[in-house]
Amino acid sequence: MSRAQRLLDLIQLLRRHRRPVSGRRLADELGVSIRTLYRDIVTLQGQGAPIEGEPGLGYVLKPGFMLPPLMFGEDEIEALLLGSRWVADRADGPLALAARDAMAKIVAVLPPDLTRRVEDAVLILGPGRAIAAGEGIDLAALRRTIRAERRARMAYGDGQGRASERIVWPLALSFFDHVRVLVAWCELRQDFRHFRVDRIDRFEPLDARYPQRRAVLLKAWREKEGIPSPQ
Incomplete structure (x- = not known):
């Protein structure tokens, strides 16, 4: 591997970590010595890469650094x-x-x-079908509601056909092979719930934002579900 490629790989590796990561771990992932890793860090910093940290404390790449x-x-x-x-x-x-x-x-x-x-791509997408969508549900509006961290009023029918009206805090949209699932905090149940999008009969965004940041709620949901946080 050329040194230029190694420096690019180091930038990409740092970009994947949101928190400081030790020099030893970076060196191991790149397959280089710790001394080489330290030299590469200094080189990148000299070229303007906003890498913060020092030996023994770990390194982190500040947000906003872009590669073409x-x-x-x-x-x-x-x-x-x-x-x-x-x-x-x-x-x-x-x-x-x-x-x-x-x-x-x-x-x-x-x-x-x-x-x-x-x-000439060597990876080919196998046969499949579009994921089932909710009847009359505007999925673009649902995604906008998630991004805006707004409450929503929702009419929902469960697997037994029982209908309910709920106020939810939409947090994320999860894609499975044949269905989408809305991850949300449900005010009715006072807990996180998962709603199949194709069973949502009505979805109405409300003006009010929910009281906590979506990132905080998603972290709590991941901890409850035992899902690792993204690096």
């Missing part, structure tokens, strides 16, 4: 292609269009050799 998409590797291109094709094939209309547009923007700025990799 021209630096995508072959595996990264394959991963982006596979993910965007899955969304384009199986998500609702606005989200599918967003996936196609995003990939088109990336391809437009790739150098010719990587553009050919896009055309």
Whole structure:
């Protein structure tokens, strides 16, 4: 591996960690000595990368540092292609269009050799079908409500056909093979609940925001469900 590629890999590795990570762990993941790792950190800092920390305390890359998409590797291109094709094939209309547009923007700025990799992708999306959507539910509006951290009034029918009216705090939309699931705090149950989107009969965003930040609530939900937090 060239030193330039190693420096790019180090940037990407730091970007995956939100909290300070030790030099030893970084060196092990890169497959280099701790001395080489320290030299690479100093080199990147000298080139303007906002890396904070020092030996013994760990390192973190401050938010906002950007690398051009021209630096995508072959595996990264394959991963982006596979993910965007899955969304384009199986998500609702606005989200599918967003996936196609995003990939088109990336391809437009790739150098010719990587553009050919896009055309000759070795990962192929298998046959499938669009995920079942809720009858009359505007999924784009649901996503906007999640981003805005707003309460919503919802009419829901469970697996036994029992109907209920609830006020929920929408937190996330989870995608499974054939169904979407809304993760939310339910004021009726005073707990986290999971709602199949295809069983939501009505979804009405409210003006009021919920009282806690979504990130805090998602962390509590992950802890309850035993789901690791993203690095």
